[in-house]
Amino acid sequence: MTIAETSLATANPVASRKTRRPDWIGGLLAVLLGIVVVVPLIVVAIWAFAEVWRYPSLLPQEWGLRFWTATLSRPDVWTAMSLSIRLSLVVTALSALICLPAAYAFARMDFPAKNVLFLSFLASHAFPKFGLLVAIAGIFLNLGLISTFWGVVLIQLVGTLMMMIWIPVAAFQNVDRAMEEAARDAGAGPIRVFWSVSLPQAAPTIFAAVLLSFVGTFYETEGAWLIGAPEIRTMPVLMITYINNQIVVQYGAVLSVLLWIPSFVALMFTRRLVGSSSFAKGFGV
Amino acid sequence: MAQLTLKNLGKSFDGTDVIADLSLDVADGELVCLLGPSGSGKSTVLRMVGGFETPERGAILIDGEDVTEVPPEKRPTGMVFQSHALWSHMTVADNVAFGLKLRRLPKAEIRRKVTEALDLVGLGDFGNRRVWQLSGGQQQRVAIARALVLEPKILLLDEPFASLDQHLRERLREELRDIQRRLGITTLFVTHGQDEALALADRIVVLRGGEIEQAASPDRMYRAPETRFVAGFIGSMNFLACDMRGGRADHPLFPVAAVVPDGPVELAIRPEALTVSPGRSAGMSARVHRKTDYGTHLLLDIVLEDGARVKAMCPPSGAFEAGQEVRLTASQVALFRDEVKLAEVRTEAREVAHV
Numbered sequence: 001m002t003i004a005e006t007s008l009a010t011a012n013p014v015a016s017r018k019t020r021r022p023d024w025i026g027g028l029l030a031v032l033l034g035i036v037v038v039v040p041l042i043v044v045a046i047w048a049f050a051e052v053w054r055y056p057s058l059l060p061q062e063w064g065l066r067f068w069t070a071t072l073s074r075p076d077v078w079t080a081m082s083l084s085i086r087l088s089l090v091v092t093a094l095s096a097l098i099c100l101p102a103a104y105a106f107a108r109m110d111f112p113a114k115n116v117l118f119l120s121f122l123a124s125h126a127f128p129k130f131g132l133l134v135a136i137a138g139i140f141l142n143l144g145l146i147s148t149f150w151g152v153v154l155i156q157l158v159g160t161l162m163m164m165i166w167i168p169v170a171a172f173q174n175v176d177r178a179m180e181e182a183a184r185d186a187g188a189g190p191i192r193v194f195w196s197v198s199l200p201q202a203a204p205t206i207f208a209a210v211l212l213s214f215v216g217t218f219y220e221t222e223g224a225w226l227i228g229a230p231e232i233r234t235m236p237v238l239m240i241t242y243i244n245n246q247i248v249v250q251y252g253a254v255l256s257v258l259l260w261i262p263s264f265v266a267l268m269f270t271r272r273l274v275g276s277s278s279f280a281k282g283f284g285v
Numbered sequence: 286m287a288q289l290t291l292k293n294l295g296k297s298f299d300g301t302d303v304i305a306d307l308s309l310d311v312a313d314g315e316l317v318c319l320l321g322p323s324g325s326g327k328s329t330v331l332r333m334v335g336g337f338e339t340p341e342r343g344a345i346l347i348d349g350e351d352v353t354e355v356p357p358e359k360r361p362t363g364m365v366f367q368s369h370a371l372w373s374h375m376t377v378a379d380n381v382a383f384g385l386k387l388r389r390l391p392k393a394e395i396r397r398k399v400t401e402a403l404d405l406v407g408l409g410d411f412g413n414r415r416v417w418q419l420s421g422g423q424q425q426r427v428a429i430a431r432a433l434v435l436e437p438k439i440l441l442l443d444e445p446f447a448s449l450d451q452h453l454r455e456r457l458r459e460e461l462r463d464i465q466r467r468l469g470i471t472t473l474f475v476t477h478g479q480d481e482a483l484a485l486a487d488r489i490v491v492l493r494g495g496e497i498e499q500a501a502s503p504d505r506m507y508r509a510p511e512t513r514f515v516a517g518f519i520g521s522m523n524f525l526a527c528d529m530r531g532g533r534a535d536h537p538l539f540p541v542a543a544v545v546p547d548g549p550v551e552l553a554i555r556p557e558a559l560t561v562s563p564g565r566s567a568g569m570s571a572r573v574h575r576k577t578d579y580g581t582h583l584l585l586d587i588v589l590e591d592g593a594r595v596k597a598m599c600p601p602s603g604a605f606e607a608g609q610e611v612r613l614t615a616s617q618v619a620l621f622r623d624e625v626k627l628a629e630v631r632t633e634a635r636e637v638a639h640v
Binding site: 188 | 373
């Protein structure tokens, strides 16, 4: 132990001196990628605060919050926002409720046609989505689900299934079986083992899947529009109507910036979570 | 306190028998080591006792009560896993307390029992630590405390020290033995290390291909192995092939006499049963090929004239060099034919008289 540590300590400075050489190609790629990703975001952000911005000026001639007050004073924006949040919460919660036990079953149990079933979760993403949605919309029309909250919940649920199955399956498969057996040995029944050992052990990865499906649902547009219109209008659907009705760039920009907030929060959460778990992994957990 | 009985156990995976027909009695307070090479089925036996595998045939009885169909959470067994299997999202104390909480004991009692258990394994001050803050040996101690705190009737250990280094393994082995003695808990210990089995066990059960090859005390297992497999598996053993003719082995160096039917046999001689002295043997020349100094003893690798290799142990004071010609005498020789022991010959008196 101590021998290994000292030899590591002496080996380290050499290794870091070797890797200190600047990697130009990597840097260039990072800068290029940064331009492609960041520049459009900056442009949109600037538009949200611009009142007059004419070609060829690099920056807006007039700055202001006029479009913010105009957007935020509209009641339909607030209804859409709260609807979107409610929808995403309900869909994510339902999805977790359905998918996590299923994912555990896929990871740990053996049953007939397991692989076929597992692949079928991919199937909904293997076809052009719009065609699938139209077909479902036809069915929903008969069921009276069109333009209802639960209709949109159902359609958005389909979209989250794959992520909420595939990622947690991998997470559960990584849980040491002996840990689960040790819990059985200590007197816990199968459900208790799932709740007290498997789930907490897989938690960081599962949390990431939950966040991804929350954000994904929040921005989901086609399903929400096709099934929800005209009564159920989520934020992205509202944005489309704005853009379709009048080409005022600022409305779209303001809404875009507003829509960034949940994904930004989610991203920060994930970063912290993944950061801490890999920290723990470094200690051999 | 508790007695474990395995009756005609049978288990197969994918159609091949892993355990054919195994019966074993473990007495109250006894520590039995299941020893065998990998694939011998020793872990399967342990996992069946713990309830993690279901035997296809036979029965498992604890204190006369049939637990064959009882799930692991309802069995009075406590298991320590090779990978320690501690729950890394809990503190050390929470790991130990988990089973007690499931039993809905009062909080104060849980705290008392957890402290007791951690004290028992010498980790009294480590309750608030995280699992990953402990060293490998400490983690395995916590796993032992976690299994013991529920006061199981049978303690099961599945190669618990396999991932630790030699020194730590020896220390934990002694600690475990002390704890087991103090609690008087019936224990089944699986290992593939014969030194571990010899050091720990009241009784060793050597498994091979899912069947019991021999069950005996460490002393008997080492000094009186009943099959060729056990003889070769426990400790090191020299095997020399020769023929028996008229009650005498035709090996020029070891012409032992035994009442054995004529035919091929193997002479089995422990390295420490060989005495090496400078000089020339009568029947066959023997030369030192290599000398290894282990501090406590020398191990000589000796080549016989017919090409056979023999290992011999001698005191560190012995002055032998590679290439030197030596004389060999054996104090104890066992004779095996087709896996079965035919005879055991002590030749000391004769050899001494010979000199």
